[in-house]
Amino acid sequence: MITANSTKTAKKFPDPQPYTKGPRPAIALHSVESRQVAAIGHDEATKTLAVQFRYGAGAIYHYPGVERETFDAFMAADSKGTFFGKHIKALPFEKYARETA
Secondary structure, X not given: OOOOOOOOOOOOOOOOOOOOOOOOOOOOOEEOOOOOEEEEEEXXXXXXXXXXXXXXXXXXXXXXXXXXXXXXXXXXXXXXXXHHHHHOOOOOOEEEOOOOO
16 A cells, blocks of 8 residues: 555666667568467578567567477467467567568
8 A cells, every 4th residue: 555655666667679780581470369469480490580569669579599399389379478478588589670661
């Protein structure tokens, strides 16, 4: 309970990561049904997972070193957001700006 004498501290979020310089490596994205995730792709040769979210600036995140089995499990997950939070979110990534048509 917050009283007149207590102070409420605002939650501090980290600053957004900068975009990776240079062109985004071509990885085909597949639209998925999810409230959080808009599209997912995987490049077998580089073992790179690509993820685009529904909200925010539409950036595309590349997660290197992700095996095909993880991509397949992500695509098959009932909740893409939950799967992402448990298995992908903590991995290192590169962030690319949304592609414009």
